Amino acid sequence: MTSREIRQQFLDFFKSKQHTIVPSAPVVPFDDPTLLFTNAGMNQFKDVFLATGSRSYTRAADTQKCIRVSGKHNDLEEVGHDTYHHTFFEMLGNWSFGDYYKKEAIRWAWELLTEVWKLPKDRLYATIYRTDDEAMELWKSETDIKHSHILKFDEKDNFWEMGETGPCGPCSEIHINLSDNPNDPTLVNAGSPLCMEIWNLVFIQYNRDENGKLHELPAKHVDTGMGFERVTAVLQGKSSNYDTDVFMPLINAVSHLSNVKYEKEEDQIPMRVIADHIRTLSYAIADGAVPGNEGRGYVLRRILRRASRYGRKLGLKEPFLYKLVDILSETMGDVFPEIVSRQDHVKRIIKAEEESFNRTLDKGISLFEHIAAEMKKQGKNVIPGEDAFKLYDTFGFPVDLTRVMALEQGMSVDEAGFEKLMEEQKNRAREASKEKFASVSVNLTGLDGFSLFGAEQTVFTGYEDLTSHAVIKGVKNEDEAGYIILDKTPFYVEAGGQIDDTGTIKVAEYQLEVVDVAKIEGKTVHAVKNESGALLEPGMEITASVDRSRRYEIMRNHTATHLMHSALRKILGTHVGQAGSYVGPDRLRFDFTHFSKVSHDELNDIEAMVNDYLLQNIPLQHHRNMPFDEAKKMGALMFFGDKYGDFVNVVQYGDYSIEFCGGTHVRNSSEIGLFKIISESSISSGVRRIEAVTGLGVERWIRQRLEKEHELESRILELTYTRKKLEKEINDLKLKEKLSLLPALLRNPQTAAGVSIYTGTIDDASVDDLKFFGDEFRNRMKEGVGLLASVHEGKVGLVCVVSDTLIKEKKLSAGKIVGDIAKILGGGGGGKPHLATAGAKDTSKVGDALKQLSAIVAGYLS
Numbered sequence: 001m002t003s004r005e006i007r008q009q010f011l012d013f014f015k016s017k018q019h020t021i022v023p024s025a026p027v028v029p030f031d032d033p034t035l036l037f038t039n040a041g042m043n044q045f046k047d048v049f050l051a052t053g054s055r056s057y058t059r060a061a062d063t064q065k066c067i068r069v070s071g072k073h074n075d076l077e078e079v080g081h082d083t084y085h086h087t088f089f090e091m092l093g094n095w096s097f098g099d100y101y102k103k104e105a106i107r108w109a110w111e112l113l114t115e116v117w118k119l120p121k122d123r124l125y126a127t128i129y130r131t132d133d134e135a136m137e138l139w140k141s142e143t144d145i146k147h148s149h150i151l152k153f154d155e156k157d158n159f160w161e162m163g164e165t166g167p168c169g170p171c172s173e174i175h176i177n178l179s180d181n182p183n184d185p186t187l188v189n190a191g192s193p194l195c196m197e198i199w200n201l202v203f204i205q206y207n208r209d210e211n212g213k214l215h216e217l218p219a220k221h222v223d224t225g226m227g228f229e230r231v232t233a234v235l236q237g238k239s240s241n242y243d244t245d246v247f248m249p250l251i252n253a254v255s256h257l258s259n260v261k262y263e264k265e266e267d268q269i270p271m272r273v274i275a276d277h278i279r280t281l282s283y284a285i286a287d288g289a290v291p292g293n294e295g296r297g298y299v300l301r302r303i304l305r306r307a308s309r310y311g312r313k314l315g316l317k318e319p320f321l322y323k324l325v326d327i328l329s330e331t332m333g334d335v336f337p338e339i340v341s342r343q344d345h346v347k348r349i350i351k352a353e354e355e356s357f358n359r360t361l362d363k364g365i366s367l368f369e370h371i372a373a374e375m376k377k378q379g380k381n382v383i384p385g386e387d388a389f390k391l392y393d394t395f396g397f398p399v400d401l402t403r404v405m406a407l408e409q410g411m412s413v414d415e416a417g418f419e420k421l422m423e424e425q426k427n428r429a430r431e432a433s434k435e436k437f438a439s440v441s442v443n444l445t446g447l448d449g450f451s452l453f454g455a456e457q458t459v460f461t462g463y464e465d466l467t468s469h470a471v472i473k474g475v476k477n478e479d480e481a482g483y484i485i486l487d488k489t490p491f492y493v494e495a496g497g498q499i500d501d502t503g504t505i506k507v508a509e510y511q512l513e514v515v516d517v518a519k520i521e522g523k524t525v526h527a528v529k530n531e532s533g534a535l536l537e538p539g540m541e542i543t544a545s546v547d548r549s550r551r552y553e554i555m556r557n558h559t560a561t562h563l564m565h566s567a568l569r570k571i572l573g574t575h576v577g578q579a580g581s582y583v584g585p586d587r588l589r590f591d592f593t594h595f596s597k598v599s600h601d602e603l604n605d606i607e608a609m610v611n612d613y614l615l616q617n618i619p620l621q622h623h624r625n626m627p628f629d630e631a632k633k634m635g636a637l638m639f640f641g642d643k644y645g646d647f648v649n650v651v652q653y654g655d656y657s658i659e660f661c662g663g664t665h666v667r668n669s670s671e672i673g674l675f676k677i678i679s680e681s682s683i684s685s686g687v688r689r690i691e692a693v694t695g696l697g698v699e700r701w702i703r704q705r706l707e708k709e710h711e712l713e714s715r716i717l718e719l720t721y722t723r724k725k726l727e728k729e730i731n732d733l734k735l736k737e738k739l740s741l742l743p744a745l746l747r748n749p750q751t752a753a754g755v756s757i758y759t760g761t762i763d764d765a766s767v768d769d770l771k772f773f774g775d776e777f778r779n780r781m782k783e784g785v786g787l788l789a790s791v792h793e794g795k796v797g798l799v800c801v802v803s804d805t806l807i808k809e810k811k812l813s814a815g816k817i818v819g820d821i822a823k824i825l826g827g828g829g830g831g832k833p834h835l836a837t838a839g840a841k842d843t844s845k846v847g848d849a850l851k852q853l854s855a856i857v858a859g860y861l862s
Helices: 003-015 041-049 102-116 133-142 228-235 248-258 265-286 295-313 321-332 343-377 385-395 399-408 415-433 438-445 548-571 600-615 628-633 696-706 709-739 767-781 804-810 814-824 843-851 853-861
Strands: 059-067 088-097 124-129 150-153 159-161 166-177 195-208 214-227 467-478 481-486 503-507 510-520 523-529 541-546 578-583 588-593 620-627 647-653 657-660 675-684 687-694 750-752 755-761 785-792 795-802 828-831 835-840
Touching (some): 003 228, 041 214, 059 265, 088 102, 102 133, 133 150, 214 228, 265 295, 265 321, 343 385, 343 399, 385 399, 385 415, 548 647, 548 657, 600 687, 687 696, 755 843, 785 843, 814 853
Antiparallel strands (some): 159 166, 195 214, 467 541, 620 647, 647 657, 785 795, 795 835
């Protein structure tokens, strides 16, 4: 039985039980910032279990793509070294949302395993939670399992919980004993590869409160999960998941690429690791993830580099992983079509990552081998933490890769030392980037009669008003300067890429310039110039005013950032995600995940789309203090790594842009005026940067360019040359592409009076192109008559070619033949006996005219 049949039989079985077959959720859970990757079938139904969402169906089944590479579900170290651990796997599952419960779940599981798949009943075991007498009785009454094969276990093995609080319940696992003694129950839950869990039936019947007490749920659910690769190995009689038809096409491809047979254990491990890792990489990238330096991006980068290094053990020194994507697409495309639709995208990203890492991999391996040799000379078997850190910091070696290399030499890594150095590096980064007024908190807390921690949090009024009447709640006076905390303020503090406001604070007759603001413990500290020496005291009433024109420039740029993000996702793809930003009065900068340089045409399309948004006068809808779950339901974009509370701010411009954002924005898209992209660049592998200007910034940018008018002439010449070069390259590519059609046209000729007749059409070819194709066609034709037609700029072009033998022996002439064909189309032409061209206006009869070639040639031969 093939894996494809096994998967389909599972889905068909539950479809016959009135289950809705749902597609797999993406392996990148963009709607759940608590997860790096989808790691279980229930992830997409989490809202149902938490009673924050619902579905139109009460029974569901699917095969879910899952990745487990971090946290408690971390199988990375075992992958390839044993027979059944994987970073990527499919989880077959069926669910009931308040519909059927334990009875049906147990009965159907047994029916599928023993009646459909014919697994031997005497080898199957059912485990239950120690107090779940109901499940015990149902296993006895609903199945014919041996009663001695129903085993009780405690919470560790048979009680499922989503978290410390929330939905939970007992579970019943089904194990298969593949040992020589199928009646030995001691192997169950003992970690033996000869006795493995193949299905877990979870019965969600309780809600655990904050005190740890369990309460019965009004609606009880069923959540089951079966490891597809594991059950496939059982049904195919394989002792290893890697020996099934799920993995062997990939392993065979690696064997072919490396010219190494899948025989020795030392070669099998790298091949298994690579086969596993390419699945994880391909599905994650197809679903929108991109290798990077943080979060899930770094996980993918670690996995890719791990696979690349294992490739070295097979002699694969050039990029090779990307070539395996085609195999995966071919074998799995019908199950997960996204791997086909994004096949080229996935290959480009993986190849770029391989090329980047290959530049340092050999140097890193050489350094590691030198370090290992030195340690062994000293009688030590531990790689020092500082050396592991150097391998990471200089050569991009994740510590787990260094650990694997060390284990292969019977050594270990001082990971505590490595982590200490990593933490020191992070601390240095924090020191460099911490808030400019961090020191102010120390000074303010030391003031007599004032405690920073006692002051109320500052209320931000700057969404509606740029001027506020406020009261000083805390102050520190210094020479010609001061630091003020107000009860409310219109000044925005730098956050989410948007920089601080500047402006003034008016105290009595004094006007103080606000040069910076910072937030400390929820209080906004205003740094002011106080050259007049005004005495600032708590309780004084002041007027705080933001620099209006500067703020509006910032707001234009911030809103434009959102609209550009929308355009990027529409034009480049939904894999685009924000990776950083700067929003100031002078310009905007947006960093985003993308695998390659954004082309000139794409930039033009992005710019045009944003400017179209501006012309549509889209009003701002600012949803403040919206419940987080409600914001998710409306489709607001969130990004992994961002922290969200129970209530959030959402900025919306029609259906074009909906994002979580606490920044300030224009009331209508038309207030931006104009949007212009001024640069696009790479800042790291997989991350691009666009800079742009808006409104008056566009005018300033144009003026600056006009001031360089004396440079324009040479620049225009350069651009003209570049354009011609690009046009030639494009034309050459088109010609090359069209030439690739010729072999197919020459494959199945017709015959007329014993002469081979070749006809075909080429899209959008000029007369010169046709002559070029005619020469190539004649060179490849050997003997016969060929006729090519093309519609270009609304007119028909024809080229006819005749081989030398037919000209000499049969007196055939390409000029006469093409003239006869052209007459059918209302045109004319002629030329030499071996090659001639013609033109006509009637494009509707091209097909008919080509069909007449055989008859016309036959007429000349009669």
